[in-house]
Amino acid sequence: MTISYKTVAIAAAGLSLVLCLVFFAAPERMLDTWGVTSNPSSDFVAKRLGALFLGMAVILASTRDIGPSPARTGICNGAIAAFTSLAILGAVEYFRGHVSAGIGSAVVVELAFAAAFLFVDRSGR
Numbered sequence: 001m002t003i004s005y006k007t008v009a010i011a012a013a014g015l016s017l018v019l020c021l022v023f024f025a026a027p028e029r030m031l032d033t034w035g036v037t038s039n040p041s042s043d044f045v046a047k048r049l050g051a052l053f054l055g056m057a058v059i060l061a062s063t064r065d066i067g068p069s070p071a072r073t074g075i076c077n078g079a080i081a082a083f084t085s086l087a088i089l090g091a092v093e094y095f096r097g098h099v100s101a102g103i104g105s106a107v108v109v110e111l112a113f114a115a116a117f118l119f120v121d122r123s124g125r
Contacts, residue, residue: 005072005120009064012079012113016057023050035100056082068124076121083114 022030027046028038036042059075066072087110090103119125 002125003116003120004125005066005068005076006064008113008116008120009060012117013057013060013064015109015113016053016060020050020053020057023047023053033100033102034106035102036098073121076117079117080114080121083110083117086110087114 019030023046027043027050031038031042031046056079060079063072063075066075087107090099090107090110093099094101094103094107
Protein backbone atom coordinates (compact mmCIF):
# COMPACT_ATOMS: atom_id res chain seq x y z
CA MET A 1 0.00 0.00 0.00
CA THR A 2 1.34 3.40 -1.00
CA ILE A 3 0.39 6.36 1.11
CA SER A 4 1.26 9.86 0.04
CA TYR A 5 1.72 13.13 1.85
CA LYS A 6 -1.31 14.45 -0.01
CA THR A 7 -3.53 11.64 1.31
CA VAL A 8 -2.31 12.05 4.89
CA ALA A 9 -2.51 15.84 4.77
CA ILE A 10 -6.08 15.82 3.42
CA ALA A 11 -7.22 13.22 5.99
CA ALA A 12 -5.58 15.08 8.87
CA ALA A 13 -6.92 18.42 7.63
CA GLY A 14 -10.42 16.95 7.47
CA LEU A 15 -10.17 15.51 10.96
CA SER A 16 -8.74 18.77 12.27
CA LEU A 17 -11.58 20.76 10.71
CA VAL A 18 -14.19 18.46 12.24
CA LEU A 19 -12.51 18.74 15.65
CA CYS A 20 -12.35 22.52 15.27
CA LEU A 21 -16.08 22.68 14.59
CA VAL A 22 -16.93 20.37 17.50
CA PHE A 23 -14.71 22.27 19.91
CA PHE A 24 -16.16 25.61 18.77
CA ALA A 25 -19.83 24.63 18.63
CA ALA A 26 -20.21 21.94 21.28
CA PRO A 27 -17.12 21.58 23.46
CA GLU A 28 -19.12 19.75 26.11
CA ARG A 29 -19.72 16.83 23.72
CA MET A 30 -16.03 16.08 23.29
CA LEU A 31 -15.26 16.72 26.94
CA ASP A 32 -18.08 14.39 27.99
CA THR A 33 -16.70 11.67 25.70
CA TRP A 34 -13.44 11.87 27.63
CA GLY A 35 -15.11 12.03 31.05
CA VAL A 36 -14.08 15.64 31.61
CA THR A 37 -16.56 17.89 33.38
CA SER A 38 -17.81 20.67 31.16
CA ASN A 39 -17.86 24.11 32.74
CA PRO A 40 -17.17 27.62 31.45
CA SER A 41 -13.43 27.26 32.06
CA SER A 42 -13.02 23.88 30.38
CA ASP A 43 -15.25 25.01 27.50
CA PHE A 44 -13.04 28.09 27.04
CA VAL A 45 -9.89 25.94 26.86
CA ALA A 46 -11.61 23.52 24.45
CA LYS A 47 -12.61 26.39 22.16
CA ARG A 48 -9.01 27.61 22.14
CA LEU A 49 -7.95 24.07 21.17
CA GLY A 50 -10.47 24.34 18.35
CA ALA A 51 -8.63 27.40 17.06
CA LEU A 52 -5.38 25.42 16.98
CA PHE A 53 -7.09 22.61 15.08
CA LEU A 54 -8.38 25.18 12.58
CA GLY A 55 -4.81 26.38 12.05
CA MET A 56 -3.62 22.81 11.54
CA ALA A 57 -6.43 22.16 9.04
CA VAL A 58 -5.53 25.26 7.02
CA ILE A 59 -1.79 24.49 6.99
CA LEU A 60 -2.29 20.86 5.96
CA ALA A 61 -4.96 21.57 3.34
CA SER A 62 -2.97 24.36 1.75
CA THR A 63 0.24 22.31 1.58
CA ARG A 64 -1.34 19.06 0.34
CA ASP A 65 0.40 19.36 -3.06
CA ILE A 66 3.84 20.33 -1.77
CA GLY A 67 6.66 18.02 -2.84
CA PRO A 68 9.46 16.71 -0.66
CA SER A 69 11.27 19.73 0.75
CA PRO A 70 12.58 21.18 3.99
CA ALA A 71 9.25 22.98 4.40
CA ARG A 72 7.28 19.74 4.08
CA THR A 73 9.64 18.03 6.52
CA GLY A 74 8.97 20.85 8.99
CA ILE A 75 5.23 20.46 8.54
CA CYS A 76 5.49 16.69 9.02
CA ASN A 77 7.66 17.14 12.11
CA GLY A 78 5.15 19.60 13.56
CA ALA A 79 2.27 17.20 12.91
CA ILE A 80 4.25 14.29 14.39
CA ALA A 81 5.01 16.34 17.50
CA ALA A 82 1.40 17.50 17.87
CA PHE A 83 -0.23 14.10 17.37
CA THR A 84 2.34 12.25 19.48
CA SER A 85 2.10 14.71 22.36
CA LEU A 86 -1.72 14.53 22.27
CA ALA A 87 -1.55 10.72 22.39
CA ILE A 88 0.94 10.71 25.27
CA LEU A 89 -1.07 13.30 27.18
CA GLY A 90 -4.26 11.29 26.68
CA ALA A 91 -2.65 8.06 27.89
CA VAL A 92 -0.98 9.70 30.88
CA GLU A 93 -4.16 11.44 31.97
CA TYR A 94 -6.11 8.20 31.60
CA PHE A 95 -3.66 6.35 33.86
CA ARG A 96 -3.78 9.23 36.34
CA GLY A 97 -7.57 8.84 36.44
CA HIS A 98 -8.33 12.29 35.04
CA VAL A 99 -10.11 11.10 31.89
CA SER A 100 -12.25 8.10 30.99
CA ALA A 101 -11.55 5.24 28.62
CA GLY A 102 -13.25 7.37 25.95
CA ILE A 103 -9.84 8.93 25.34
CA GLY A 104 -8.61 5.60 23.94
CA SER A 105 -10.03 6.12 20.46
CA ALA A 106 -8.44 9.56 20.28
CA VAL A 107 -5.07 8.13 21.33
CA VAL A 108 -5.25 5.44 18.64
CA VAL A 109 -6.14 7.95 15.91
CA GLU A 110 -3.42 10.36 17.06
CA LEU A 111 -0.77 7.63 17.00
CA ALA A 112 -1.94 6.53 13.54
CA PHE A 113 -1.58 10.07 12.18
CA ALA A 114 1.83 10.51 13.83
CA ALA A 115 2.99 7.25 12.22
CA ALA A 116 1.53 8.25 8.83
CA PHE A 117 3.32 11.62 8.84
CA LEU A 118 6.54 9.90 9.90
CA PHE A 119 6.18 7.37 7.08
CA VAL A 120 5.50 9.92 4.32
CA ASP A 121 8.28 12.17 5.53
CA ARG A 122 10.88 9.42 5.70
CA SER A 123 9.78 7.79 2.44
CA GLY A 124 9.63 11.07 0.53
CA ARG A 125 6.17 10.24 -0.89
